[in-house]
Amino acid sequence: MTGSDASPSFRLAYVPGVTPTKWVRIWNERLPGVPLTLVPVSAAEAPDVLRDGGADAGLVRLPIDRTDLSAIPLYTETTVVVVPKDHLVAAVEEVSAADLADDVVLHPLDDTLGWELPPGLPAKERPATTADAVELVAAGIGLLVVPQSLARLHHRKDLTYRTVTDVPQSRVALSWPEEETTDLVEHFIGIVRGRTVNSTRGPQAPAQRKAERPAKGGAARQKPAGKKPGGTTQRGGSGTTKGGRSGSPKGGRGGKPRRRS
Structure with a gap:
């Protein structure tokens, strides 16, 4: 992979009929510091626009001349x-x-x-x-x-x-110059393929997100367990009965046994 996320912008070509709105929205949410510019092109001129550097990637219609271009089919239209x-x-x-x-x-x-x-x-x-x-x-x-x-x-x-x-159908694909598979192109590939932000190819590595999380359990693990005020103890031990009266465990008799006459 070549290129860097430090690129000032990402240019996306698209042909008539293709609507990139959803993918552009996700891009803006995940990479707000990298503006995405849309470049409308005709279906016929799209491959040459990509080869000539007029866009970093493009949403095109197949078939196209694949010379020097990579392509990932996305969907087929009715x-x-x-x-x-x-x-x-x-x-x-x-x-x-x-x-x-x-x-x-x-x-x-x-x-x-x-x-x-x-x-x-x-x-x-x-x-x-x-x-x-x-x-x-x-x-x-x-x-x-x-x-x-x-x-x-x-x-x-x-x-x-x-x-x-029973007639031909049009297939829409994401295409880009095969020698220019930059980090930003990889980001957009992840978006159109439905990868989540937690993907290993997402804008932020999982290891980094894990390091930013607080330790599991936090300070709560260090706090010793104690009795609740006014509450009962575990079953089998003596404690305070309802109403505040002193009592013995359920089923037992309190005090000294009586002498039989």
């Missing part, structure tokens, strides 16, 4: 089809690729599903971006198949989406 609200597809919970065979399905140039030929009929031209494709769906030109997060990102009141089965 694939959906974006349709007008009055389209027949909107009446069902999910559809298959075959159900879209008679519809024009748009294939934007920034497509992230990695397929050469989407289902359905091809459009005359490929839209430049997913945002452009969404506008064409709203205009009734065709449908659009995308990861669910992108459908949410480009949400419109006149459009909806439904799950599509």
Whole structure:
């Protein structure tokens, strides 16, 4: 591992549709002295941004060119089809690729599903971006198949989406330059993998936290046990009865035995 926690900041690139909010919050809680800067990038340019040093790590969509880059897959997204609200597809919970065979399905140039030929009929031209494709769906030109997060990102009141089965899915991964696995990168890896602050790779070593704790039991172990004022002693010994009267152990008779006549 190279680098140092003394780095002034940590730059995290992220592609459209990915929401790093939770991880950024945990970072700020654990490393308040190291500001995290978000760097929005397109899915296509993310690998080059990492290689060129534009970010320390990035949340990207697989597959990517892994040359000189490390990557840890984080999760797989559901694939959906974006349709007008009055389209027949909107009446069902999910559809298959075959159900879209008679519809024009748009294939934007920034497509992230990695397929050469989407289902359905091809459009005359490929839209430049997913945002452009969404506008064409709203205009009734065709449908659009995308990861669910992108459908949410480009949400419109006149459009909806439904799950599509038997089609490629988008995988989101954390990636960084393999020669730049710094301490801060290790910290962020721990966060996205769900390691707690007590993890051995967390910001503070367990041995240090243990040394800061007071000794178990504290001064309470040094205090001798004593009788409680006005209380009873252990079973079998004499003590003070309820009401303050002197008494003998339960089941016994106090005083000198009587002489039988």
